[in-house]
Amino acid sequence: MRILFLGDIVGRTGRDGVLSRLSGLRTQLGLDLVVVNAENASHGFGLSPAIATTLLQSGVDVITLGNHAWDRRDLIGHIDGEPRIIRPLNYPPATPGQGSVVVALADGRKALVVNVMGRLFMDPLDDPFRCTNELLGKHRMGATVHAIVVDIHAEATSEKWAFGHMLDGRVSLVVGTHTHTPTADHRILAAGTAFQTDAGMCGDYNSVIGMTKEPAVARFVRKMPGERLQPSEGEATICGIMVETDDATGLARRLAPLRQGGLLAQTLPDF
Ligand SMILES: [Fe+2]
Ligand SMILES: [Fe+2]
Numbered sequence: 585m586r587i588l589f590l591g592d593i594v595g596r597t598g599r600d601g602v603l604s605r606l607s608g609l610r611t612q613l614g615l616d617l618v619v620v621n622a623e624n625a626s627h628g629f630g631l632s633p634a635i636a637t638t639l640l641q642s643g644v645d646v647i648t649l650g651n652h653a654w655d656r657r658d659l660i661g662h663i664d665g666e667p668r669i670i671r672p673l674n675y676p677p678a679t680p681g682q683g684s685v686v687v688a689l690a691d692g693r694k695a696l697v698v699n700v701m702g703r704l705f706m707d708p709l710d711d712p713f714r715c716t717n718e719l720l721g722k723h724r725m726g727a728t729v730h731a732i733v734v735d736i737h738a739e740a741t742s743e744k745w746a747f748g749h750m751l752d753g754r755v756s757l758v759v760g761t762h763t764h765t766p767t768a769d770h771r772i773l774a775a776g777t778a779f780q781t782d783a784g785m786c787g788d789y790n791s792v793i794g795m796t797k798e799p800a801v802a803r804f805v806r807k808m809p810g811e812r813l814q815p816s817e818g819e820a821t822i823c824g825i826m827v828e829t830d831d832a833t834g835l836a837r838r839l840a841p842l843r844q845g846g847l848l849a850q851t852l853p854d855f
Contacts, residue, residue, distance in 0.1 A: 585693060585731045585831060586613060588842065589759050590620040590824035591766070592650070594787030594794030595628050595815025599635065601822040601845050602786050606643040609842075613826060613853060617687070617695050619733055620644050620824075621761040621783070623652040628795055628815040630655030633662040636669055645687055646670065648699035650737035650762055651707060653681075672701035672737060673719060674710040684719055686729060693831065695731045696723050698755075702738020702747070702762075712736070713750060720754055725834025731756040732834060738762055741781050748779040756829045756836055759783050764793035766823045766841060766848070776835030784823030789847040791816030821846030826853040 588609065593599055602620065609615065622639060626632045630652050636659070639647060646668050653671040654660055663669050663681035673683025684698040698719060700712040716734065723729055732755035736747045739762060748758040753775030759782075760767070766784025773779050785794050792800035795813040802810045827839040840853035 585616045585689075585695065585829045587617045587619070587695070587731060587733060587757065587827045587829065588613065588615050588824055589733060589735070589757065589783055589827075590618070590786055590822060591761050591783030592621045592624050592764055592785040592787070592794070594624040594764070594785050595817070597788050597815065597817050597820040598786040598794070598822070599625055601820030603638070603642050605822060605844060610643050616689050616693070617731070617733070618644050619646045619648060619697055619735070620786075621648045621650065621735055621737070623650040623737070624785070624787070624794060624815075626656050628813060631659055631669070632656045633658055636662070636666065640666075640668055646685060646697040648697070648735040648737070648761070650699070650701060670697065670699045672699050672709065674700055674712045674715040676710070683715070693730045694728070695733065696729045698732065698734045700734065700736055702736060702740060702743040704738065704740035704743045706739055713747065716751070720751070725754070725756065726832055730831045730834060731829045733757045734759070736760050744781050748773060748777065752777045753835070756834050757825070757827045759825055766843065770825055770839055770841055772836050772839065776833070778825070778827045778836035778839040780825050780841070783825055784821075784843070786822040786824075787820050788816040788818035789821055790818045819846045821848040823848070828855060
């Protein structure tokens with residue numbers, strides 16, 4: 585299965601960067617499954633139902649979220665009706681929405697997508713390691729699903745690495761989101777799981793993690809409340825990782841980063 589995961593879409597420029605390229609990338613790269621993190625898609629904060637619908641109608645199969653899941657309150661009433669939008673698994677029981685979804689591809693193959701949030705330097709949620717183990721007790725690659733993609737939305741690289749190693753051999757891809765900065769450590773772990781600490785954002789990199797520089801810098805310099813942060817509107821670099829998995833085992837055969845548009849060095853998977 586050929587899977588593309590794109591990191592946090594930030595604001596209009598991030599959305600435009602993704603939407604303008606997605607159908608071309610689907611064809612060019614022969615993609616079977618596209619997963620995007622869209623916790624910052626609506627003006628940097630949250631995801632509106634209308635934007636979610638546009639993404640899902642434009643070639644995105646599953647949308648993941650994170651700590652900004654509920655910044656747009658209208659998503660709270662929408663998420664239960666749209667299982668292709670998932671929020672972190674380790675929110676308290678009875679939180680709207682689900683932390684995972686099984687999607688069927690056009691050809692009948694199935695993929696499980698999971699979204700989970702780390703706890704180091706983040707809101708204190710249920711244990712992501714235990715929650716994910718519990719969920720994976722119900723799904724096996726090569727048996728119930730052909731591939732499993734896990735978005736670990738977390739601040740600390742150590743927590744993400746530990747999470748990747750815990751899942752090694754049991755899922756196709758563990759990819760980090762939330763720090764909005766692509767890491768150069770994409771690799772296949774010892775037991776066959778593809779891993780990258782952070783996919784990077786789809787947004788303007790002439791910014792502070794996607795938000796305009798001046799107010800973001802002032803927050804650190806002045807230590808005073810300032811203007812509300814706004815998404816930076818320069819051209820986005822869309823950032824993510826592509827993985828090809830073996831349908832029989834679900835494990836990764838190859839992976840490569842993708843960075844297109846904007847300021848970052850460009851790269852496109854060539855397999
Ligand atoms: Fe984010
Ligand atoms: Fe986040």
